[in-house]
Amino acid sequence: MQSGWLKPWNLNAVLFACLTAWMAATHPWIAPGFAALAAGQILLIVGVRREIPARRAVAVLLAWLSLNYVGLVYTISLFAGDPQNARFWAAFAGALVLLSPVFLLAQRRLVPHR
Secondary structure: OOOHHHOHHHHHHHHHHHHHHHHHHHOOOOHHHHHHHHHHHHHHHHHHHOOOOHHHHHHHHHHHHHHHHHHHHHHHHOOOOOOOOHHHHHHHHHHHHHHHHHHHHHHHHHOOOO
């Protein structure tokens, strides 16, 4: 049985936070992707550890999903070049367009219609 900080989502948050610090010191253009992934994992910890109302839980879940997608897309877009390169921004925009239906469907499914 895992206890305390040994749960997988806690280790992910620590890993991404350490990668963010390392990348900020060595390759600053890579750090925003890992920072978004770390923030998403921290939101997951907050959502799991606390009992929060349903409306807030939906907001935390959607924020977690969007931060993870933006961090993933940013990190993958780095394969096209650094952020000073137009190819990076084309890959970033294209990947966001491809992944945006997932976020929109999750929002539509989780947020009740008025």
